[in-house]
Amino acid sequence: MNLTLKIWRQKGANDKGKIVDYAVSEVSPDMSFLEMLDVLNQDLIEKGEEPVAFDHDCREGICGMCSMFVNGQAHGPDSMVTVCQLHMRSFNDGDTIYIEPWRATAFPVIKDLIVDRTAFDRIQHAGGFISVNTSGNTQDANAIPIEKANADAAFDAATCIGCGACVASCKNSSAMLFVSAKVSQFALLPQGQVEATDRVLNMVKQMDEEGFGNCTNTGACEVECPKGISLENIARMNREYLKASLKG
């Protein structure tokens, strides 16, 4: 396959940046999207040019690092995959592919396709945890029975990998899907009840301070989320937040 890539190049956080065109040839349909970029980078290195910087770690859809907006969609055209799981067979010979970093004021570009997602970490620090005394008296995990439906929903919420595709896809750059997944995974379990009130208030406060936009329920996040995190989590977070505000 021969492709034209239109890639966002930006030298550093303060550089203005622009879209640069590249031609890549001999791309195999079996390559992953990141392998295709590896080929491009090898080419650039051989030509003495600066390779395209992009984030990646696991390359199997677990770490959530590969934040790329491909042809107008977070993680590209396929659903329920991260960009590292996207294969070139999803494209056609001769295609032009736009590759851009996540766009959100709260996710500033560091270089090329790499954005700073530490805003998510700060939201997690604000409440995405439970305090358990683990010094020698750890309880058996099965000591507290949990209803199957709740355990499943909590597990589903916990599959969020913090990739940020929800923010990137949302026309408002809202982080509600991410935050709601993190709130839900604890709100559904007895272990999460102790800190439930503070958790949702603090995490939402941090989310707002980071400069994410307001959710208007377009549902784009749910469609683009590689882990299928559902909008039900946002509804749950809204309920938790109202409950906590009335209490607190």
Add this chain to the structure above:
Amino acid sequence: MASIFSSSIGRKFAMALSAFFLMVFLLQHFAINILSVFSPDSFNEVSHFMGTFWAVQFLLQPILIFGVVFHFIMGFVLEIKNNKSRAVSYAKNKGSANSTWMSRNMIWSGGFILIFIVIHFIDFWIPEINTKYIVGDMSGLHNGEFRYYEELREKFVPIWRVGLYCLGFVFLALHLLHGFNSAFQSVGANNKYTNGLKGFGKVYAIGIPVGFIFIALFHHFTH
């Protein structure tokens, strides 16, 4: 509690609550207007009651005006904030792949509805207020008969007004197609009834505006 309306979720609640209020009002407004098609007498009586009963005039009407103004101001405030949340836009963004046109353009449909409401106020509401409170004629009579039905018929004679009216309701339908269910999601109602509610939302979002358009066309063509 104090922070609730300054937070993103609090504002979402506020938008949803004002939306619920406006949707109930709309239904009520429709129920009265449709009487003009089936029973001019009942239309006259209900109009007179709504126009002169103190609780409607001095309690519900101010709440309604507040609700409308609040919903619009908050909508614009959120839109500005949301635009700031993405300072650099994408070179290529395929919004249609993950969301409906209606959901992405609430500010436009809402903006046109606002223009319509302003014209509607100047056109219907201000003359009414003028007759009742400036001129001081609370009788609702003209030549010894209730004036409401005939006034309504007169209003729908000019084609420009009918056209504008229909256009306003097309935008309202677009707004409601997203807004109805969005309001429920905002207050945290996403459960086993959601699918059924979505269906009902579509019926409401299309049915009510089409109903209003029908009323306008009916009076235009039967006058």
